[in-house]
Amino acid sequence: MAKTLFDVKNDLVTIGASLAATKQDKLAKASDPEAKIEDIKALETKESSLQARFDILQKEHDQMEADQKASLDRDRSPISDAGDPKAKVTAAKAALVRATVRGERVTDDVRAALGDNNSTGGEKILPKTMTNELLHEPFVKNPLRGSSTFTSVTNLEIPRINFTLDDDDFIADTETANEMEAVGDVVTFGRHKFKVFVPVSETILAATDTNLVQTIDRGLESGLAAKEKKVAFAAAPKTGEEHMSFYGSGVKEVTASSKYLAIKKAIADLHEDYRENATIYMTYSDYMDIIEILSNGTTNLYSAQPEQVLGKPVEFCDSAVDPVVGDFQYSHFNYDPEVIYDRDKNVRTGIWDFVLTAWIDHQIKLKSAFRIAKKS
CATH class of the missing domain: 1.10.287 (Helix Hairpins)
Structure with a gap:
């Protein structure tokens, strides 16, 4: 010995x-x-x-x-020794990853630098869901990040609408009024567990703090983005996750003989309060089909902005198999601040996985603020 x-x-x-x-x-x-x-x-x-x-x-x-x-x-x-607060967090993240993968104890100063309110030291390991510290672009992006609301609050409860009046009949949209009566005026977020695995080799562990954190952040960010898109546009949601999907939560469907006409009809079908801030989420393939039909052999529309063609801002997402039209401020993702980090050995490659366990919920605060455009 x-x-x-x-x-x-x-x-x-x-x-x-x-x-x-x-x-x-x-x-x-x-x-x-x-x-x-x-x-x-x-x-x-x-x-x-x-x-x-x-x-x-x-x-x-x-x-x-x-x-x-x-x-x-x-x-x-x-x-x-890191004087810059960002450098201190980067160094702390690197120390956390190395300690976790090597099965060592995470030191108190690392926990303190990452936030220890949940006793895990993991508050700041969730990368860039609500912050702007990404050093490298992620492999996977979630276009909803620019439109939906993102928070990280334990047991979050919020009002379904942002204001009320003393007049009981102030909601001009009867569909919204009926929805409020059916589901109540408070949105309560739950906790749905998932894991993200980021492969880490000894070479990465031995790299500089910045390179290590870049790799981990990029992997975690990609995993979170993929999960967010998956639950929001799931055509066949898992049991208990139906409410998180635009396609499984009961959003009204609008049909027409083509997706182009269905989109126009869906925009018109929205109440003006939602139509004003509406955005269209659709696949790039569907958009190109629409351009091909509308251009009628010319190339004019190919250089036009999608908003000029469809009348509302467009975000492309391959998961949006049927276009979703609506005011996406009523799409709200919430992460529980508590996270768990662990390690797992990939026996096939000999590489360790840095494992993040997190809890997420996506609430469509008002289904009446959205429409699904479908070809009949």
């Missing part, structure tokens, strides 16, 4: 005590006229042997102590 610095310290004390005692015995024998010279020489030999052992242990002790100090300095300095 390899000796620790503590073991070497104990050995030094033991050998040192024996060496001191031998020196005293040698002096005592040398001062005794009756002592045999052979006994004195034996004590000299013993002293030399103990001195050699002591010198070896002392050298090893000094080296181990220096290595330990250097290791502590490496672990501590990125957090304690």
Whole structure:
């Protein structure tokens, strides 16, 4: 078994005590006229042997102590020495990832730098859902990030609409009024668990803090974006997640002989309060089909902005198999601030996965603010 610095310290004390005692015995024998010279020489030999052992242990002790100090300095300095708050968070994220993947304890200063209100030190490991610290662009993007609302609040409850009047009949849209009566005026967010796996090699772990955090942030951001798109546009939502999907929550469908006409009809079918801020989410393939039909052999429309063609801003998303039209401020994603990080060994590749467990909910606060455009 390899000796620790503590073991070497104990050995030094033991050998040192024996060496001191031998020196005293040698002096005592040398001062005794009756002592045999052979006994004195034996004590000299013993002293030399103990001195050699002591010198070896002392050298090893000094080296181990220096290595330990250097290791502590490496672990501590990125957090304690980083003057820039962003650099401090980057260093803390890197330390958290390395400790998690290697099965080591996450230090208190790392937890403090990342926010320790939930005892996990994970509040700031959720990348860029509500912040702008991304160093690299993600592999996967969620176009809803620019239109929907994103928060991170435990047990979030919010009003379904942003204002009320003393006139009970102030809601001009009867569909909204009926919806409010049916579902109530408060939206309560739940917790739906999911995991994101980011592969981490030893090369990445040994990289600079910035490169390591870039890799982890980009992977986590991509995983979160993919999850958000998946639940919001799920054609066949999982049991218990139906309310998160525009296609599974009961949003009104508007049909026409083509998707172009269905989109126009859907926009017109929205109440003016929602129509004013409406955006269209659709596949690029559907849009190109519409352009091909409308252009009638010319190329004029191919250079036009989608908003000029369809009358409302357009966001392309391959998951939006049937165009969704509406005011997306009534689409609200909420993450629970509590996150759990763990590791998992990929036995096929030998690479560790940095695992983030999080909880999400997507609430369509007012279904009457949306329409699904379908070809009949």
